[in-house]
Amino acid sequence: MATGIKDKVAILGMGCSKFGERWDMGAEELMVEAYLEAMADAGIETSQIEAAWFSTHIEEASVGKGGIPLSIALRLPNVAVTRVENFCASGSEAFRGAVYAVAAGACDIALALGVEKLKDTGYGGLPTNQPGTLLPQWGANMSAPGSFAQLASAYRAKHGVDKDTLKKTIGHVSVKSHANGAKNPKAHLQKVVTEETVLNAPIIAEPLGLFDCCGVSDGAACAIVTTPEIAASLKGAGERLITVKALQLSLSNGLESQHNSWDGSYFHTARIAAKRAYNEAGITKPREQVSMMEVHDCFSITELVTMEDLFISEEGNAWKDVLDGFYDADGGLPCQIDGGLKCFGHPIGASGLRMLYEMYLQLLGRAGTRQLKDPTIGMTHNLGGSPSQNVCSVAVIGESGA
Amino acid sequence: MGQVGITSFGAYIPRLRLNRKAAADANAWFNPGGRAAGKGERAMANWDEDSITMAVAAARDCLGNFDRGTITSIALASTTLPFSDRQNAGLVAAACELSENIASSDVTSSLRAGTSALLSALNGAAAEQGSALVVAADHRKARAASAQELRFGDAGAAFVVGSENIIAKFLGANSVTVDFIDHFRGEGEDFDYNWEERWIRDEGYAAIVPRAVQGALDKTGVAGADITRFILPGTLRGVQQKAAAACGIPPEAIRDTLAANVGDSGAAHSLLMLAHALEDAKPGDKILVASFGQGCDALIFEVTEAIASFAKPSGVSGSLKERKEETNYLKFLAFNDLVELEKGMRGEKDNKTALSVAYRKRDMLLSLVGGKCTKCGTAQFPRTRICVGPNCGEVDSQAPYSFADRPAKILSWSADYLTYSMDPPQHYGMVTFDEGGRFLADFTDVDLGTVDSGMEVRMVFRIKDFDEKRGFRRYFWKAVPITG
Numbered sequence: 001m002a003t004g005i006k007d008k009v010a011i012l013g014m015g016c017s018k019f020g021e022r023w024d025m026g027a028e029e030l031m032v033e034a035y036l037e038a039m040a041d042a043g044i045e046t047s048q049i050e051a052a053w054f055s056t057h058i059e060e061a062s063v064g065k066g067g068i069p070l071s072i073a074l075r076l077p078n079v080a081v082t083r084v085e086n087f088c089a090s091g092s093e094a095f096r097g098a099v100y101a102v103a104a105g106a107c108d109i110a111l112a113l114g115v116e117k118l119k120d121t122g123y124g125g126l127p128t129n130q131p132g133t134l135l136p137q138w139g140a141n142m143s144a145p146g147s148f149a150q151l152a153s154a155y156r157a158k159h160g161v162d163k164d165t166l167k168k169t170i171g172h173v174s175v176k177s178h179a180n181g182a183k184n185p186k187a188h189l190q191k192v193v194t195e196e197t198v199l200n201a202p203i204i205a206e207p208l209g210l211f212d213c214c215g216v217s218d219g220a221a222c223a224i225v226t227t228p229e230i231a232a233s234l235k236g237a238g239e240r241l242i243t244v245k246a247l248q249l250s251l252s253n254g255l256e257s258q259h260n261s262w263d264g265s266y267f268h269t270a271r272i273a274a275k276r277a278y279n280e281a282g283i284t285k286p287r288e289q290v291s292m293m294e295v296h297d298c299f300s301i302t303e304l305v306t307m308e309d310l311f312i313s314e315e316g317n318a319w320k321d322v323l324d325g326f327y328d329a330d331g332g333l334p335c336q337i338d339g340g341l342k343c344f345g346h347p348i349g350a351s352g353l354r355m356l357y358e359m360y361l362q363l364l365g366r367a368g369t370r371q372l373k374d375p376t377i378g379m380t381h382n383l384g385g386s387p388s389q390n391v392c393s394v395a396v397i398g399e400s401g402a
Numbered sequence: 403m404g405q406v407g408i409t410s411f412g413a414y415i416p417r418l419r420l421n422r423k424a425a426a427d428a429n430a431w432f433n434p435g436g437r438a439a440g441k442g443e444r445a446m447a448n449w450d451e452d453s454i455t456m457a458v459a460a461a462r463d464c465l466g467n468f469d470r471g472t473i474t475s476i477a478l479a480s481t482t483l484p485f486s487d488r489q490n491a492g493l494v495a496a497a498c499e500l501s502e503n504i505a506s507s508d509v510t511s512s513l514r515a516g517t518s519a520l521l522s523a524l525n526g527a528a529a530e531q532g533s534a535l536v537v538a539a540d541h542r543k544a545r546a547a548s549a550q551e552l553r554f555g556d557a558g559a560a561f562v563v564g565s566e567n568i569i570a571k572f573l574g575a576n577s578v579t580v581d582f583i584d585h586f587r588g589e590g591e592d593f594d595y596n597w598e599e600r601w602i603r604d605e606g607y608a609a610i611v612p613r614a615v616q617g618a619l620d621k622t623g624v625a626g627a628d629i630t631r632f633i634l635p636g637t638l639r640g641v642q643q644k645a646a647a648a649c650g651i652p653p654e655a656i657r658d659t660l661a662a663n664v665g666d667s668g669a670a671h672s673l674l675m676l677a678h679a680l681e682d683a684k685p686g687d688k689i690l691v692a693s694f695g696q697g698c699d700a701l702i703f704e705v706t707e708a709i710a711s712f713a714k715p716s717g718v719s720g721s722l723k724e725r726k727e728e729t730n731y732l733k734f735l736a737f738n739d740l741v742e743l744e745k746g747m748r749g750e751k752d753n754k755t756a757l758s759v760a761y762r763k764r765d766m767l768l769s770l771v772g773g774k775c776t777k778c779g780t781a782q783f784p785r786t787r788i789c790v791g792p793n794c795g796e797v798d799s800q801a802p803y804s805f806a807d808r809p810a811k812i813l814s815w816s817a818d819y820l821t822y823s824m825d826p827p828q829h830y831g832m833v834t835f836d837e838g839g840r841f842l843a844d845f846t847d848v849d850l851g852t853v854d855s856g857m858e859v860r861m862v863f864r865i866k867d868f869d870e871k872r873g874f875r876r877y878f879w880k881a882v883p884i885t886g
């Protein structure tokens with residue numbers, strides 16, 4: 001019987017590049033930026049890395065295929081490098097690979113690194129995809145904002161929330177993230193915005209305006225993991241140890257996109273992944289027990305419905321919690337304390353690791369001016385795809401023993 | 403030879419109607435004389451419509467009540483077929499879910515193609531006792547500021563001919579073939595080249611049409627005076643009156659050419675007018691339909707008692723009501739590829755089609771056929787090997803299941819300004835079918851600001867993408883919100 005991942009693997013070090021329009025660097029250089037910080041934090045040599053997982057989503061826009069780009073960029077000692085891709089949840093997938101390898105006893109120290117270089121396409125927004133040979137012949141002519149905007153119409157219809165209230169609510173989601181991002185020197189967007197600015201911004205995909213959409217950014221993030229025993233031996237006396245409490249991934253199987261039992265207003269996978277993660281981590285009252293979280297706020301509406309899918313807000317009531325400030329930095333459960341995808345930015349392959357990076361910094365008390373008071377449990381929610389067909393990761397980390 | 407005739411009919415006119423004054427005013431600086439023609443409106447295909455999609459729409463209107471399994475052949479008449487070599491009629495047949503065991507042909511290269519196709523089908527039906535589908539559609543392009551730009555209109559019409567349940571009995575026909583070049587369009591050319599109108603009127607219509615019409619009257623023994631509905635497309639003033647008078651056909655029998663509110667739909671127009679004439683025809687009506695183009699076809703029908711119980715299609719009258727005025731002449735130019743829009747880098751996406759995939763999935767892509775699980779009854783699109791039913795999961799259990807005509811509603815939607823679209827914002831959303839099944843579909847023929855969850859939609863066959871690099875275009879089904 002599987003016993004889960006709780007406290008079996010510790011994070012030895014983490015690093016994250018500055019996110020943003022990194023005209024100065026390609027993916028190869030961004031990888032090194034995140035890697036050097038993680039290595040300094042871990043206090044190990046390259047020769048100690050026994051295996052690596054490398055995540056990037058739109059490889060045709062930057063590094064190309066395979067694990068080789070990572071191996072070369074970091075001059076790894078000819079170890080196994082596995083490239084993983086699972087839409088926008090790719091970063092969490094890399095982390096999962098490294099953590100599982102350590103938990104399995106296949107290696108002592110493993111590295112996970114995610115990178116995305118999106119700003120070499122010549123146009124704004126996410127690059128257009130190559131979705132195979134059949135989908136282009138029948139799939140709707142969608143962009144990412146339009147696909148996530150679907151949630152808004154279905155949520156309004158289900159919960160009877162009027163258009164203006166919903167717009168104001170998702171507006172607050174973004175205002176909050178901008179306020180947080182302004183305190184993060186690595187964030188892509190570090191500017192406070194007003195509700196008025198958000199509500200009056202040009203529409204990208206009804207009802208989402210410019211400020212309802214996250215940044216399209218370049219960046220990389222890295223984690224080095226090992227066993228709690230090795231971590232304890234490498235860390236100095238009295239240093240706190242951060243361990244993995246839960247790692248869950250749930251993927252759509254076509255129900256949402258093909259079966260009329262799904263009403264379009266929520267993420268079927270997120271509810272499943274969250275339940276499994278709470279179970280794995282031993283969390284019974286998430287609203288009280290989770291200290292903070294980073295969720296996949298690719299669009300403001302995604303964050304809103306995710307508050308319900310993670311069982312923090314009651315179904316149909318997240319909009320009230322948002323408007324009450326429950327998820328603000330000084331609220332009951334701070335969300336996107338680093339600015340989130342919205343402001344820290346969204347270099348796809350790196351995002352899942354970036355979320356963990358912030359939780360890690362907060363747990364260790366290293367988050368500077370945005371440091372929360374004594375957090376013990378941090379949760380990340382990393383989603384890829386579209387509401388009707390997606391990959392959802394929920395991870396929980398915390399202090400060893402918490 | 404057994405009795406044959408028309409057993410069903412249908413029509414389609416795109417809902418956009420270009421305000422002719424808007425077009426004439428925009429071009430008045432260059433062609434001040436064009437202002438006189440700046441009256442009424444012309445049918446204007448949406449960016450995702452062409453002769454094939456209009457033919458499909460007309461055929462679906464025609465086949466609404468008809469047992470499709472009895473169709474043994476299809477002919478598609480048009481001078482603007484999207485493919486020079488890839489049978490266009492076969493594509494229409496697939497979109498209409500006709501059997502693959504049928505004969506098919508494209509009939510083209512003359513504005514007379516519509517009546518010629520109908521005549522061949524009638525002759526074939528008489529010989530073989532089968533039901534033949536005849537569809538005609540045209541989407542002709544004209545240069546900016548030309549007279550044709552305002553005269554043309556885009557539309558399609560469809561008929562089933564056969565020997566059972568005849569609503570208009572075929573009495574006989576006569577054709578004249580003369581290489582009279584009033585206009586022509588050479589290979590690879592976008593536009594017609596036109597000769598002087600007075601010559602076309604006097605030496606063309608006035609001389610050639612009566613030869614064909616009188617010949618048909620003589621062959622069938624019908625007197626011109628007994629014709630109650632006389633159909634002759636033509637945008638030149640007085641050609642209908644002259645031809646009728648020459649053959650003793652009463653002036654009150656002359657049918658409206660739909661010039662004021664549709665325009666001339668080329669090879670489809672004679673059949674469009676015939677469909678229109680049948681919509682309020684009474685038993686005993688004698689209809690003469692003539693069509694001019696390098697000669698002339700003339701066919702005579704007599705409406706039967708069966709017309710009274712015939713379930714009428716939406717037809718021309720239905721299409722005329724479903725109308726949206728378009729006053730933006732530049733949009734008309736853009737939709738007809740007459741101005742080069744800056745499409746941006748998102749417009750550079752390669753739309754190459756994997757033809758082997760298109761063939762393997764042809765019932766899904768062309769006919770909107772999914773599957774219905776024979777174990778749990780779940781309807782699903784697309785059809786897959788393992789059932790999507792949450793408590794089912796049966797393997798290879800799905801029987802083909804048609805979605806095109808099933809009632810459906812919008813579950814979720816958005817109007818997207820980011821994705822590349824010929825008609826932004828691009829509307830799309832999750833469309834759920836009342837009896838099961840759903841998919842994320844593009845919407846078309848949408849009025850901005852009217853879409854909402856719960857709205858009813860109907861499915862239409864439209865152009866999905868153009869592959870400009872290779873001269874290909876692909877088609878799929880879209881949802882049209884039903885307003886009002």
